[in-house]
Amino acid sequence: MKRITRKEDLTSLLLQYKQEGKRIGLVPTMGALHQGHLSLVQQSLKYTDVTVASIFVNPTQFNNKTDLLKYPKPIAEDIAKLEQAGCHILFHPEVDEMYPEVDEPWEYEVGELDLLLEGEFRPGHYKGVTQIVYKLFKTAIPDVAFFGQKDYQQFLVIKKMVNDLHLPIQLKSCDIIREADGLAMSSRNIHLNPEERLAALSLSKALLFIKDNYNLLSIDELKQQANKFFTGSNLLNLEYLRICNPDNLYDLQEKGPAIALIACFVGTTRLIDNMMLA
Numbered sequence: 001m002k003r004i005t006r007k008e009d010l011t012s013l014l015l016q017y018k019q020e021g022k023r024i025g026l027v028p029t030m031g032a033l034h035q036g037h038l039s040l041v042q043q044s045l046k047y048t049d050v051t052v053a054s055i056f057v058n059p060t061q062f063n064n065k066t067d068l069l070k071y072p073k074p075i076a077e078d079i080a081k082l083e084q085a086g087c088h089i090l091f092h093p094e095v096d097e098m099y100p101e102v103d104e105p106w107e108y109e110v111g112e113l114d115l116l117l118e119g120e121f122r123p124g125h126y127k128g129v130t131q132i133v134y135k136l137f138k139t140a141i142p143d144v145a146f147f148g149q150k151d152y153q154q155f156l157v158i159k160k161m162v163n164d165l166h167l168p169i170q171l172k173s174c175d176i177i178r179e180a181d182g183l184a185m186s187s188r189n190i191h192l193n194p195e196e197r198l199a200a201l202s203l204s205k206a207l208l209f210i211k212d213n214y215n216l217l218s219i220d221e222l223k224q225q226a227n228k229f230f231t232g233s234n235l236l237n238l239e240y241l242r243i244c245n246p247d248n249l250y251d252l253q254e255k256g257p258a259i260a261l262i263a264c265f266v267g268t269t270r271l272i273d274n275m276m277l278a
């Protein structure tokens with residue numbers, strides 16, 4: 001696997017591959033890799049000729065400074081995992097490589113999705129996500145970019161940006177990979193102590209409850225009963241539990257295509273998860 005830290009080195013190498021007719025797949029990550037990330041790499045290896053994974057903990061998308069400071073960075077392990085997965089190129093730039101200018105302006109307007117759910121609870125988050133993803137797209141010139149459904153709203157935001165800015169990139173959303181007991185894999189799970197790890201199961205259990213009972217209960221009853229998964233433990237602090245239209249994330253008024261989404265603090269660790277219902 002080639003390891004590249006400079007934007008221009010990556011772009012010039014990838015331009016050569018493109019001239020040979022090869023299709024580039026990009027898997028953007030913030031590192032601390034787990035099987036969820038590696039499943040995206042596997043998809044990229046399957047659908048494209050050259051797979052680039054990026055590892056960059058993007059400061060502009062963190063609204064919480066402590067969250068940024070304690071974000072795990074096990075780079076040696078990450079490299080070993082990517083090597084083993086058969087990834088072709090790792091791009092891992094320093095912050096000043098991606099942001100040579102301090103407080104660089106970024107004008108893209110995310111729109112309504114920036115006000116809902118993650119946008120509401122993490123103000124400015126999607127401004128930062130679109131800023132870095134745009135830079136990664138320009139640098140890695142992918143034909144296809146792979147994202148996880150765990151960050152469902154992020155996928156909608158990036159899809160909108162790709163449409164609005166007419167970027168010639170195909171986007172693929174990949175299934176959520178879970179631990180055997182149902183917990184969605186996340187780099188932040190590493191912060192959970194054993195008690196919190198157990199409490200964190202409430203997210204997937206509540207989502208599964210909603211999915212299993214979607215045709216049996218009303219939307220209000222589903223939400224009321226699912227909320228109960230979060231009331232028994234003082235380790236859990238639910239931020240939102242919503243049942244939404246999967247296209248625009250508006251609260252669902254009547255049964256139809258639907259997705260349930262949750263964000264919850266488990267101790268001091270904020271986790272998100274979601275499940276398609278119909």
Ligand SMILES: Nc1ncnc2c1ncn2[C@@H]1O[C@H](COP(=O)(O)OP(=O)(O)OP(=O)(O)O)[C@@H](O)[C@H]1O
Pocket residue numbers: 028029030031035036037039040146147148149150151174175176177178184185186187188189
């Ligand atoms: N369990 C998972 N299954 C599938 N894809 C995932 C999973 N977790 C993360 N991803 C995807 O991997 C990509 C990189 O995500 P990121 O590096 O933020 O990992 P993360 O584990 O979600 O970390 P965090 O704890 O910050 O949420 C995103 O497209 C994300 O949706």
Ligand SMILES: CC(C)(CO)[C@@H](O)C(=O)[O-]
Pocket residue numbers: 028029030056058061129132133151154
């Ligand atoms: C897409 C991304 C790598 C941008 O920093 C990040 O938001 C993530 O890991 O989902």
Ligand code: BAL
Pocket residue numbers: 030061062151
């Ligand atoms: N997986 C989304 C990146 C973040 O939490 O900032």
